[in-house]
Amino acid sequence: MSMRLRRLQADYDKLKARCDRSPYLLILGTKGNPPVRYEIQFAVKGLRLDSRNQVVETTDHVAEIVLTSGYPRQAPQCKMLTPVFHPNIDVASICIGDHWAASESLDDLMVRVAEIITFQSYNTKSPLNGEAARWVDENRSLLPIDAVDLWPAEEQKFSVQPGTPEASRPLAPGSTCVNCGASDMRTVLETDSEGRRICRDCVAECPKCTSVLVIGEKLCRKCLRKVAKFVEHGRDAVEHGNAAKGLAFLEAGLREYPSSEDLQEEKRKTAAVVDQISHTMNSLKQAIREHRYFQARELFERLAQMPVQDDELEPAQKIIEARCSKAAALARRGTLEASHNPTLARALLRRSLQVCTDCSDAHDGLKNLDARNEEVPRIETEFLDALTKGRATAARASLSALLQRVSLPSDELPEITAQVSGLDKARTTVRYIVVGIVVAVVLIVVVTAFLIRARAA
Numbered sequence: 001m002s003m004r005l006r007r008l009q010a011d012y013d014k015l016k017a018r019c020d021r022s023p024y025l026l027i028l029g030t031k032g033n034p035p036v037r038y039e040i041q042f043a044v045k046g047l048r049l050d051s052r053n054q055v056v057e058t059t060d061h062v063a064e065i066v067l068t069s070g071y072p073r074q075a076p077q078c079k080m081l082t083p084v085f086h087p088n089i090d091v092a093s094i095c096i097g098d099h100w101a102a103s104e105s106l107d108d109l110m111v112r113v114a115e116i117i118t119f120q121s122y123n124t125k126s127p128l129n130g131e132a133a134r135w136v137d138e139n140r141s142l143l144p145i146d147a148v149d150l151w152p153a154e155e156q157k158f159s160v161q162p163g164t165p166e167a168s169r170p171l172a173p174g175s176t177c178v179n180c181g182a183s184d185m186r187t188v189l190e191t192d193s194e195g196r197r198i199c200r201d202c203v204a205e206c207p208k209c210t211s212v213l214v215i216g217e218k219l220c221r222k223c224l225r226k227v228a229k230f231v232e233h234g235r236d237a238v239e240h241g242n243a244a245k246g247l248a249f250l251e252a253g254l255r256e257y258p259s260s261e262d263l264q265e266e267k268r269k270t271a272a273v274v275d276q277i278s279h280t281m282n283s284l285k286q287a288i289r290e291h292r293y294f295q296a297r298e299l300f301e302r303l304a305q306m307p308v309q310d311d312e313l314e315p316a317q318k319i320i321e322a323r324c325s326k327a328a329a330l331a332r333r334g335t336l337e338a339s340h341n342p343t344l345a346r347a348l349l350r351r352s353l354q355v356c357t358d359c360s361d362a363h364d365g366l367k368n369l370d371a372r373n374e375e376v377p378r379i380e381t382e383f384l385d386a387l388t389k390g391r392a393t394a395a396r397a398s399l400s401a402l403l404q405r406v407s408l409p410s411d412e413l414p415e416i417t418a419q420v421s422g423l424d425k426a427r428t429t430v431r432y433i434v435v436g437i438v439v440a441v442v443l444i445v446v447v448t449a450f451l452i453r454a455r456a457a
Contacts (some may be wrong), residue, residue: 001391004008004071005034005070007071008034008035008036008067008071009034010031010105011026011067011105011106011107012035012106013310013348014105014106014107015027015038015105015106015107015110016109017107018092018111019040019107019252020252020253020255020256021148021255022044023226023229023233023249023253024043024044024114024148024150024229025040025041025042025110025111025114026040026041026043026245026248026249026252027039027040027041027060028040030039030165032431033323034385036066036067036068036071037064037065037066037067037431038064038065038106039063039064039065039081040062040063040065040113041060041061041062041063041245041414042061042063042111042113042114042117042150043060043061043119043233043236043237043249044059044061044114044117044146045058045059045084045120045145045146045148046058046059046084046085046119046145046146047059047085047086047119047145048082048083048084048085048156049083049085049131055135056255057145058082058083059240060082060240061080061082061117062080062081062082062131063078063079063080063081063094063113064078064079064080064081065077065078065106066078066111067106071103073102074100075096075100076096076106076109077093078093078094078096078109078113079091079092079094080094080108083115085128085129085132085135086116086117086119086122086129086132087114087122087124087126087127087128087129087132087136087294088122088123088128088129089116089117089132089313090126090128093128093187094113094116095114095116095123095128096116096346101175102212107220107342111151114150115150115366118144118145118146118147118218119136119143119146120132120144120146120147120150122136122143124136124137126212126295130287140289148229148307151442155416164271164454166378168330172239177197177198177199177202184227188375191212198212198213198214202214202215203218205217206219206222206223207219207221207397208220208256208257209328211223213221213310218259218260219239219257219260219372223257226253226256226257227253227262228262229249229262230249230252230253230263231250231251231253231262231266232251232262233246234246234247234267234270235255235266236267237249237272238307240301240307241306241307241309242307242308242309243270243273243277243306243308244274244277244306244308244309245305246270247267247270250263250266250267250270251267254267272346273306273404275308276306277303277306277357280299280302280303280306281303281308284296284299284300284303284316285418287299288316288319290357290410291323291354291355291356291357292356292358293320293324293327293355293356293358294321294324294327294356294358294359294360295358296320296325297320297321297367300316300317302318323355323356323418324351324356324359326355326356327352327353327355327356327359327362328352328359328361330348330349330351330352330355330362331348331349331359331361331362331365332361334346334347334348334349334352334362334365335361335365335368337348338365338368338369342369342372345365345369346369348365348412349362349365349366350362350366353366382394387439424451
């Protein structure tokens with residue numbers, strides 16, 4: 001392997017190890033083997049301009065790092081892929097300094113970029129962004145935007161190291177061990193990273209960074225703060241709608257602190273959310289494949305309430321809404337045509353189900369059409385029977401029920417209506433005849449009674 005390839009591989013190994021240890025750095029993607037292009041995410045506070053050109057804080061930054069053929073003699077090409085408001089950053093590049101040393105490792109450079117983003121490092125004398133430089137000059141009291149400690153714990157220069165003369169000294173009057181309370185003047189104390197005094201009977205070593213801690217504690221205060229940062233970044237990612245990113249932070253924390261119960265518990269919660277998102281997403285894709293777009297719309301609405309970011313969701317939503325609208329429109333038209341043109345209505349409802357297989361209106365419309373088709377022969381039989389037996393009222397009721405379900409041909413409807421009208425006329429004629437007969441009988445009875453009474457007188 002050539003010297004350059006060995007350097008590229010070493011840079012990748014060191015950068016990956018640092019990202020695994022740090023809650024602030026994450027490798028999103030690489031290109032090449034060993035990589036010559038990186039996408040790095042920085043989970044630190046920085047600034048950007050909003051839609052109203054106001055300076056606002058942001059915590060999601062992505063940078064592109066390209067190692068050219070002249071690397072490491074030539075400096076890497078660095079630029080931001082997300083908007084950043086900083087005097088030493090523009091859309092094309094990040095100013096990493098006028099002098100590049102080939103001895104500087106890529107992982108240290110990433111920490112320097114993070115310091116630039118957080119305004120722990122800036123230069124307003126020769127800015128890339130003049131507006132940002134003016135803002136910095138007017139708001140120096142607000143800087144840095146994020147004072148987070150970006151260097152790994154093992155790289156910190158502790159004010160007091162265990163086992164050194166500075167760390168072991170006799171008790172000062174009034175000093176006691178924070179663990180056992182020993183206050184004998186002859187007792188020698190160690191000082192931990194927080195400045196706490198611990199006697200040698202109680203002193204232990206942090207398994208992660210070798211800092212001093214009290215026997216029984218699992219991690220020193222610095223490591224515990226770092227664990228808390230991993231948990232905080234994981235929760236922030238979930239709250240900002242990216243559970244997958246939050247899980248990545250927590251997994252990075254567990255790689256560095258595998259025994260941390262806080263990280264394990266937070267990972268279980270976040271993993272459950274990610275699993276729910278994955279299950280819902282798979283159900284959504286299955287519904288789309290099977291053209292069940294109404295169900296897909298419900299699943300999409302459920303996903304909208306979950307912390308998920310997916311570039312495929314927005315175009316999928318447009319397709320879902322378009323298919324649901326078209327299927328519903330076809331179903332409505334089919335329902336309206338059912339009484340006038342059942343054949344057209346059935347064709348429209350079937351087309352609606354082709355567009356969207358779970359359109360309930362189309363299913364209901366077809367069921368109603370089938371039910372009408374079953375009733376039509378029975379009503380026709382009742383109508384013909386009423387015509388045959390001369391029952392005009394029953395014939396009219398059957399005809400009305402029949403017209404509600406089917407549209408009779410224009411040449412048949414007048415004839416059928418005339419037959420019903422004929423029955424009405426016949427019934428009226430019969431009624432007149434009966435009334436006439438009754439009147440005649442009454443007159444005969446009255447005349448006969450009158451004659452009998454006159455003859456008797």
